[in-house]
Amino acid sequence: MTEKPVPVPNADTQPFWDACNEERLIVQTCKACGHVQFYPRALCVKCDGRDLDWRDAKPSGKVHTFSIVHRAPTPAFRADSPYVLALIDLDDGFRMMMNVVNCPPENVSIDMAVRIVFEERNGQRLPQAEPASD
Amino acid sequence: MTKKAVISGVHNTKVGEVPGSTCMSLHTEAALGALDDAGLKLSDIDGVICAYALSENYPMLSSAFCEYVGAEPNFNAGLHGGGATGAMMVMQAAALVQSGTCRHVLCVTGDNRLTGMTRDKAVAALSEFGHPQFEQPYGISIPAAYGLVAQRYLHETGATLEHLAALSVLHRKHAAMHPDAHMTKPISMDDVANARVISSPLRLLDCCLISDGGAALVISAGDAGADLRKRPIEVLGSGQGHTHEHIVAAPSLIDFGCKTAAARAFGTAGVTNADIDVAEIYDSFTITLLIELESIGFYEKGEAGEAALNGELTHGGRLPCNTHGGLLSFGHSGAAGGMYHVVEAVRQLRGEADARQVPDAEVAFVHGDGGILSAHCSLILGRA
Numbered sequence: 001m002t003e004k005p006v007p008v009p010n011a012d013t014q015p016f017w018d019a020c021n022e023e024r025l026i027v028q029t030c031k032a033c034g035h036v037q038f039y040p041r042a043l044c045v046k047c048d049g050r051d052l053d054w055r056d057a058k059p060s061g062k063v064h065t066f067s068i069v070h071r072a073p074t075p076a077f078r079a080d081s082p083y084v085l086a087l088i089d090l091d092d093g094f095r096m097m098m099n100v101v102n103c104p105p106e107n108v109s110i111d112m113a114v115r116i117v118f119e120e121r122n123g124q125r126l127p128q129a130e131p132a133s134d
Numbered sequence: 135m136t137k138k139a140v141i142s143g144v145h146n147t148k149v150g151e152v153p154g155s156t157c158m159s160l161h162t163e164a165a166l167g168a169l170d171d172a173g174l175k176l177s178d179i180d181g182v183i184c185a186y187a188l189s190e191n192y193p194m195l196s197s198a199f200c201e202y203v204g205a206e207p208n209f210n211a212g213l214h215g216g217g218a219t220g221a222m223m224v225m226q227a228a229a230l231v232q233s234g235t236c237r238h239v240l241c242v243t244g245d246n247r248l249t250g251m252t253r254d255k256a257v258a259a260l261s262e263f264g265h266p267q268f269e270q271p272y273g274i275s276i277p278a279a280y281g282l283v284a285q286r287y288l289h290e291t292g293a294t295l296e297h298l299a300a301l302s303v304l305h306r307k308h309a310a311m312h313p314d315a316h317m318t319k320p321i322s323m324d325d326v327a328n329a330r331v332i333s334s335p336l337r338l339l340d341c342c343l344i345s346d347g348g349a350a351l352v353i354s355a356g357d358a359g360a361d362l363r364k365r366p367i368e369v370l371g372s373g374q375g376h377t378h379e380h381i382v383a384a385p386s387l388i389d390f391g392c393k394t395a396a397a398r399a400f401g402t403a404g405v406t407n408a409d410i411d412v413a414e415i416y417d418s419f420t421i422t423l424l425i426e427l428e429s430i431g432f433y434e435k436g437e438a439g440e441a442a443l444n445g446e447l448t449h450g451g452r453l454p455c456n457t458h459g460g461l462l463s464f465g466h467s468g469a470a471g472g473m474y475h476v477v478e479a480v481r482q483l484r485g486e487a488d489a490r491q492v493p494d495a496e497v498a499f500v501h502g503d504g505g506i507l508s509a510h511c512s513l514i515l516g517r518a
Contacts, residue, residue, distance in 0.1 A: 010265065010267075039382070064387075065282045066282065067334050069337075070333060072273060072275070073257055073273060073274070073275035074261065076273075083273060085282065086282075087282055087381070096382065097272050099268050110285065116265070
């Protein structure tokens with residue numbers, strides 16, 4: 001655990017992670033009922049539909065909640081402490097966990113507007129949030 | 135008419151640093167203690183339920199336990215509900231005796247997370263509760279996940295850090311009255327406020343302990359009373375609620391499955407929260423208990439903290455709560471952590487709680503939650 005974990009895509013999530021590598025945020029939608037869901041699954045959790053699609057999501061949102069982590073869970077995250085763990089409500093109506101980066105932790109607040117940036121980690125890019133205004 | 139199920143035996147080991155303990159030695163000590171308490175022998179047991187352990191790797195822990203003690207029950211299974219496991223075991227075992235599948239079911243938990251694996255390893259192992267692709271890459275830990283919940287909860291309800299601190303101080307005070315508790319040194323509101331931040335807004339003393347320890351229960355058919363040594367305690371009602379596993383997928387950070395679980399338990403028991411004499415409610419963090427007291431309906435949103443500050447949650451108050459000191463101070467040993475709440479409720483209802491006794495306690499509420507306020511199970515227990 002000396003390196004930060006890198007997401008390992010599976011059949012449900014491969015398109016999502018492939019899009020991240022192109023610096024695009026995409027989200028799964030149900031063709032039957034239109035439900036937008038995160039994380040990607042093999043069925044729609046609203047209508048049990050199996051016919052699912054992907055669409056581009058706006059790379060912006062706001063902080064629903066956050067925590068400044070002082071006690072890192074593994075050595076890989078210790079150098080970053082304190083860092084900000086957050087739940088981000090994307091403007092297209094779904095929620096993701098990210099770090100709020102490129103700003104001092106003490107500047108983060110609930111409802112703060114963020115935009116999505118991508119962090120490269122061992123060949124896989126992953127979405128992160130940074131303040132929308134500088 | 136539905137057959138009754140009773141809790142016939144309970145036991146907890148010493149909790150805290152238990153040098154020389156192993157996962158199996160704690161299971162064995164807890165199990166034999168509960169059997170002795172019930173006045174039963176291992177050969178009387180026809181059902182066994184175990185949970186899980188972090189310190190030793192047993193993919194089939196319940197089978198490994200039966201092998202270790204030489205038991206050959208006609209029902210044996212593992213149950214994984216995180217901190218809800220203890221209450222879930224009671225619910226499952228009650229169903230087994232009510233259906234006639236078993237007569238006496240032994241539920242056993244134990245882990246030596248403190249001396250068996252170091253705090254760092256326990257914290258790292260617990261971070262794997264996060265979603266492997268969508269949470270773990272961001273450095274989630276269990277305290278960080280509860281920090282996310284706490285930040286939002288304080289924002290929406292107006293609850294304060296002082297409210298959380300009041301719960302921490304309360305638990306230490308209660309633990310000091312229990313001879314088996316892990317942490318008994320008194321703490322003040324200032325101690326909590328000055329403790330180092332683990333994951334904001336939660337500080338060290340907002341977080342549960344990591345302890346060695348074990349606990350076991352025997353659940354028996356309601357007509358087994360003549361075989362038993364002590365007053366049986368009836369399982370009057372039970373219920374579960376499940377909304378998510380990972381905090382990223384939680385539908386709300388304000389209300390959780392505890393609301394549904396408790397409503398179902400109260401409904402099956404035919405009682406209301408006004409009938410509860412003593413409550414033993416999961417307290418992995420101060421925020422956990424605050425939210426559950428409010429979400430379950432014992433208090434309105436934003437009021438449980440004031441109640442703690444006003445002394446309502448201790449002896450002589452409106453709702454004596456976590457009279458053993460809870461996970462915050464009695465101790466947390468994995469699945470055994472949630473069992474300690476059940477054990478304490480039974481002792482209170484039997485009148486065996488010595489210095490901690492709530493006078494004339496007749497009906498108890500027990501609640502366990504696992505994950506990040508994910509899996510919930512409530513029990514209503516009463517004097518049979």
